[in-house]
Every structure is written in structure tokens, then in C-alpha cells.
Amino acid sequence: MNKSVQMLHRIINLTVRDVRFPTSLEQHGSDAMHTDPDYSAAYVVLDTDSGLQGFGLTFTLGKGTEIVVCAVNALAGLVVGRSLEDIVSNFRGFYRLLTSDGQMRWLGPEKGVIHLATAAVLNAVWDLWARAEGKPLWKLLVDMDPKQIVSCVDFRYITDVLTEEEALDILMKAQEGKQHREDQMLNEGYPAYTTSCAWLGYSDQQLKQLCTDALKSGWSRFKVKVGADLEDDIRRCRLIREMIGPNNTLMIDANQRWDVAEAISWVSRLAEVKPLWIEEPTSPDDILGHAAISKALAPLGIGVATGEQCHNRVMFKQLLQASALQFVQIDSCRLGSVNENLAVLLMAHKFQVPVCPHAGGVGLCELVQHLILFDYICVSASLSNRMCEYVDHLHQHFTCPAVIQNAHYMPPKDPGYSCEMLESSVKSHQFPDGDIWKQHMKK
Amino acid sequence: MNKSVQMLHRIINLTVRDVRFPTSLEQHGSDAMHTDPDYSAAYVVLDTDSGLQGFGLTFTLGKGTEIVVCAVNALAGLVVGRSLEDIVSNFRGFYRLLTSDGQMRWLGPEKGVIHLATAAVLNAVWDLWARAEGKPLWKLLVDMDPKQIVSCVDFRYITDVLTEEEALDILMKAQEGKQHREDQMLNEGYPAYTTSCAWLGYSDQQLKQLCTDALKSGWSRFKVKVGADLEDDIRRCRLIREMIGPNNTLMIDANQRWDVAEAISWVSRLAEVKPLWIEEPTSPDDILGHAAISKALAPLGIGVATGEQCHNRVMFKQLLQASALQFVQIDSCRLGSVNENLAVLLMAHKFQVPVCPHAGGVGLCELVQHLILFDYICVSASLSNRMCEYVDHLHQHFTCPAVIQNAHYMPPKDPGYSCEMLESSVKSHQFPDGDIWKQHMKK
Structure with missing residues (x-):
């Protein structure tokens, strides 16, 4: 640990604020279950007493953010x-x-608002x-000793699948070629896909224009929202597939709209557009x-992706044990921060x-790029x-917004977690x- | 529907208050994970505009109740x-x-604080x-047409296990003998077990005295908290088994203390006291x-019970599909009220x-007796x-407290849901x- 951490940085205050962007006005972010986020x-x-500050957030969809603010205040006593x-x-x-307070764990445990x-x-x-270390978060992690990485993870409830020793072994084995991969990321960045072209509330004309623009900017992987109306989905997916051609990648996302049997039959009807995955069926x-669903769709070559509302490592553990997903969509703000995401990555x-x-929302791209x-x-x-998902919204509100070049996330260089x-x-x-809200409410 | 409901009863106001009882002072309710509730x-x-009032609650363990209060206020706009x-x-x-608001469902969905x-x-x-119907809740349900019962249930996400038609069929079949069973309940009551004798924080002397008293009052089913220390558990369980004899029933409850392998080995060591179930392993x-765990313990004749922190019907569905539990412990305040509990019962x-x-806490006995x-x-x-679980605490704070006779819940007679x-x-x-809190904080 270098000198700056040895300076201690005692946390002397925690403030939390309810920040909302009126995205629902233009149907940005609209899907089959969240029509007006x-x-x-x-x-x-x-x-801290050293003057250094730490910035963090969790993402929400508007109403109810005040409940999360209240919960943060309840946790503040354990931090300050x-x-x-x-x-x-x-x-x-x-x-x-933080997660096992004898009184507050009843409100979860490790799920929902808390x-x-x-x-x-x-x-x-x-x-x-x-x-404090003067590094972007991804670099802090990359430079850490595997033992220290593992010491950040709570293995409670996952030892039947991953023990501390196994985790250490995985990290030790991956030391080989590490420097090469770091250099590669600094040069090329991490591949991204875009969800910005096909929100459910967009018109066909909007879809076409956005696809054209995205292709021009180098995007080759596109996600489409589905699940509200089958015939409408077929039309929209065909349109996008036509726009992007057979060699680019298409994913579809139902945002939890279906029951099991309905998911299987609906997605089977969309197999013709060759989606790589169905997300949140x-x-x-x-x-x-x-x-x-995974079992039924495997013969069609369609995988299942989920995770943005998978509430903790115990749920991810079981999704993996049950071969219930073919793509793990970690979320930087739903799980218990880096600590729990490390468990899921391993x-x-x-x-x-x-x-x-999973990214998008507000700040999710900025955060999760470090983890991937x-x-x-x-x-x-x-x-x-x-x-890694990318959505082109709200980045202008951050001091160090995510940088996309040729449809790749370029590794952040500023110290911190970019939020x-x-x-x-x-x-x-x-x-x-x-x-913004005072004006909005006047209308 | 009778006249009183035809009067409409428009809800004109919702108030919610944070009510806490300092039970931690005497270690009531203490277990391996919640040491000071x-x-x-x-x-x-x-x-309502008619003057009629409705009373409801959800149970918590102290700190963080203000977060739930905040969430109730966020929902109030959908009710008033x-x-x-x-x-x-x-x-x-x-x-x-209430459960699928496009913005607020992100905070769950259907789990945790919201x-x-x-x-x-x-x-x-x-x-x-x-x-409004002038009936205790259990009687309102018993007198309802099966079609109306089913119309209260949201079958979303459970139709792969239970369709509306199947639910209706179950209810129709159970019409036979209904009157007889109602009369039986009114005469004998519903069998209960006690958790009041063996909280983790109680001394051996307390255990002995409480067991002696409970046996005298007609109790024959006893639950013991375990999971903090194996040798201590063996001693305490032997002591209770000795007190109650071989023919009474003993259950043990670990309150989520273990990982999977540890649960199996720990409970195997306690098999000698012949517990009916291990709860929340x-x-x-x-x-x-x-x-x-169920599979491993079956040869020992020990079942698995869980549910008080099972957060919704989708989780119960899977516990049943996977043969993961042999006793379903519904909770009147964790699931979405009567509506969701109906789905789980079916x-x-x-x-x-x-x-x-599951009962105990504050108000849980009063509520859940209606459902069982x-x-x-x-x-x-x-x-x-x-x-049905019974804990002898805090009933004096209710206008119509649960009535136990000879270790049975006697059906409530007053109109309402008893909370x-x-x-x-x-x-x-x-x-x-x-x-109470002003005094407590002065100390």
C-alpha cells in the first residue's frame, strides 16, 4: 500500500442526493416493463479528513429514489x-x-433497496x-496481489461453487499474459454494443436513422427491445436485421415481460432474425x-442473457449451476459493488x-467499464x-465520461471509479x- | 358483495408510522444471525370517507424501519x-x-423494502x-366464491406451475367438507408450536423453566434456535429433548447461518435429538x-423448512419445483399480503x-392465523x-390479540385482519x- 493510503483518509462525512433526469419525456430507455423511466x-x-473525496452512486428509474436515499442514510453510521x-x-x-447488520439485514438480505x-x-x-492510490479503479484492481483481491470477497453462501482457494487459483493462473492484455486494452479498448438505436418507444423512422448513424460510427453489435407486441417485434427486428446485414450481431431484450412458456414461443418466432441472445425473458x-428457456432455445442457436436485476451472488451462483444463462450480465449498482462483482466474475x-x-442508465457505463x-x-x-453494453445518454453530466472509440470502451485514465x-x-x-424539476412541475 | 362494500369506502388518507419495541434489551427474538432485534x-x-378504517403492518427488526415507512409513502399515491x-x-x-409501477419496480421487483x-x-x-364485510379475514376468504379468490391472485411468472384454471380446480375440489372443517376450527382451533422457550440468548436455566411451564400449558411442539456454536447446540438440544420427552416434537432453526456443506454436517450432528425440520439452514x-440439503438430510428423517425470508411467489415456486423444502413457511408481511400468499398456498x-x-415478531401471529x-x-x-408458529410476545399491544387455547390458535371473531x-x-x-424511546435514549 502506498503512502497516500497510509495517510488514513478518515471518512468524516457522507452525503447522499436524489438526482433525476427527465428521460421519460423522449422515451429514452423505454422497454416492455419500464415504459417511462x-x-x-x-x-x-x-x-475525508485529508480532503480527498469518494464519489459513488446507484442507478434508479425515478420514483422511489428517495427510498434508496433513506437507506443510504441508514447505512451512513457504519461508514462515517x-x-x-x-x-x-x-x-x-x-x-x-454493511450487509449483515443484525437489524437491517431483515430488509433484504442483500437485495432490493438496501x-x-x-x-x-x-x-x-x-x-x-x-x-488515494492515484489510479483508475480497473488499474487498482489489475495491480493488486491476487490474495488481496480475494480478501475483498465475501464467500458466504457460495463456497459450494467457489472457495477462496479456487478463486486464488483462477487469479494466479491468469497472471500469464496479463501485461500483454493490459497493453492491448490501452491500444484497442474493450468491445462494446449499442442499445441506443432501438428503444421500444422509438418510431421506425428513428430506428432507421439511428442504425444508419451507428453503422457509420463503426458499431457492429445492436440490441433491440421486444416483448410488448409480437407482430410489432417481428417488424422491428426484421427492419434492424435488414439495416445491419447478416454479419453484424443482433440481440433482443424483453425486460422480464413473459412467463416461461410464452418466452419460448415468442422468441422462437423471432429466431428468423438470428438473435445472439434473448435478454431477461x-x-x-x-x-x-x-x-x-435456455434448454428450449439452444437448438435455435439463441442464448439466454440476464443479470441487471439479478440481486446478488447467490442468485448468479444458481443461474450458473443450473445452466440457466449463457451470458452473465453483471451490474455495477445492483450487486454489492466491486466486492460482490468480483465473486460473480470468478x-x-x-x-x-x-x-x-449491463450498462446504460446513468453512470453505469462509467462504472462497469472498469470491471470488464x-x-x-x-x-x-x-x-x-x-x-459491454453502451448507451449514448447522460455522459455529459460526469467529470470523466466513458470514452468510446470505434465501438470500443477506451480504458479510463483518471484516478477513481469515474462516477x-x-x-x-x-x-x-x-x-x-x-x-430542471421546478420547471418541469410548472408545466 | 353486501351493502357495506357498495357504500364504496373511498380511501381519503394513508398514514404510516415507525413503531419499535425494545426487545433486544432482554434477548427476546435473538438468533444466530439477528443477535439484537x-x-x-x-x-x-x-x-375512508365512510369513517371505516383499515389497519395493516409489515414486520421489521428495528433499524431501517424508517426506510420501509418511506417506501409506504411512495406507494400511497397509488392507493389514496x-x-x-x-x-x-x-x-x-x-x-x-402496486408491484409493477414502471419506475418503482426497479427497486425490487417484488422483493426487499418495496x-x-x-x-x-x-x-x-x-x-x-x-x-366492510363485518367478518374476520379468514371468514371473508372462506365465504368467497372460488372464482373471486382466484381473481385476487397475480399468476404472472408462476403459470408454468399453476394456472388460473388449476387454482380454481383445487378450490372447487376442497369445497367438500368445508363446513365441517370450519366447525372443527371454531371448536378446537388450529395446532400451534412454540418458539418462546429457546431463543439463542437464553440461559439453560431459562430454557428449563420455560419448557416446564410450556408443557404444563399443553404445548407439545417446540422450536430451538441453533447455529452459533455446535457444542452449545448439542447441549441445548439434548436438554430440551430431555425436558419434552421422546413423543413431543422438536424443530431446529439456524436462521441462515451456514453454507450448504456446513449445514449438512452440522445438522447431521444434531440428528440424535430427532428434529422434525431444520429451518433456514x-x-x-x-x-x-x-x-x-433436503436430499442429504432425507435419510436422517429431517426435513427442510424455509420461507420467512423467501421474498415472493416466484421463489416459493422454485423451492417447490426443486423439492428444496418439506415445510412451506409463509409469512404474512414478507409476501405481497393475502394476494400473494393465496398463490403460495395453492x-x-x-x-x-x-x-x-412463520409467526412471532410483532403482529405476525395475529395476521397469519387467518391465512392458515x-x-x-x-x-x-x-x-x-x-x-403454525406461536411466540408469546407483544400481543398486549393489539386490540384483538391472537387467542391460544391448549396450544391451538382459536379463530378470531372480530371483523378485520387483527392487526x-x-x-x-x-x-x-x-x-x-x-x-419508551425517549427514556431509552436518556440512559
């Missing part, structure tokens, strides 16, 4: 007063402290750590349902299932069937008192 | 302004409205309905883990797995291997401003 965040700032050094010297213990709040707080702690809780590697992170860079450099060592927002953006979008 | 509730009151008649004429639709809040609100709506999310019946509700009476009279028609609290109790236990 206002992309939002519970945004956390940690102040501690030093960064205290926390990271026993990060597993700190994770356990876990979203945990993610926001821990994201800020990881940001603080990376800043049914309830995020239905492990056995996803397994049944389990996915054990089962040899590719990780294709680490996955490639230090865990999976493969780009086969792998790509510091511009103070002016936070102020104007604070709910309900920011200028 | 303060039994608490987010307590909801609905006011509607009439009871509107709601119950399309109760499935109303359930869907689902606990949904339970509190819907419990109050059911209370209001039963009061591991993470409530681990369906496949529970299945592995699925459990289809799989012929007995339902043994309905289960016996209208669904399962069996008492074999069935019993109206004494206003004096609410006032003095409100957090943080009630007298």
Missing part, C-alpha cells in the same frame, strides 16, 4: 468515522458489516481507494425458468460463461462472445428542488 | 383516492399496479375489506442449496407440501404435519419520539 441516481459523496485504511485492510469484513444503497456506498469507497428471480470464469455487463477491463486482463483472458458528476448537473437535477 | 413495524392506517369497491373488483389489477411496504399497504386494504435465496397444495406459517385457517378449511383439508394496535401503544413506541 426517468434515469436517476442516489448519489453519494464521502468526505472509519478510515479508508481500516476498511480496505479488512474489506471482506466491512462488506459483511442492497442498492449498499452498492452506492461501496462504490464511493472504491472510488476513494482508487483516488422472464422474472429475474426465476432460475429454473431461465434454465427451461464464478462465471469457473463455469466458462462469458460476462457481458479487469475481467479481461485478470480473469477471463478472452474476448470471445464478450462485449463523479458535475456539481452543476447534480444541483440542477436534484429532485424535487433542482431547476 | 428490536421487534418493529411500519404501521399503516387507511381512512381509490374506493374499496374499485380495488376489490379487480384486486389482481391493483396488486399488479415489497415489505406493499405488504403493509395491502394488509391494510384486506383489513378494510374484512371490516442457508441463504433464503439459495433454492439449489436447499435442494442439496402451489404448496399442488405439490402436497404442508404449510407451517383458510388453508385448512378451503385448500389443504389436512392437519398432517401442519402447525390494529392500541393507539396508546403506537404513541409510546413510535420511533424516535415515543416515550
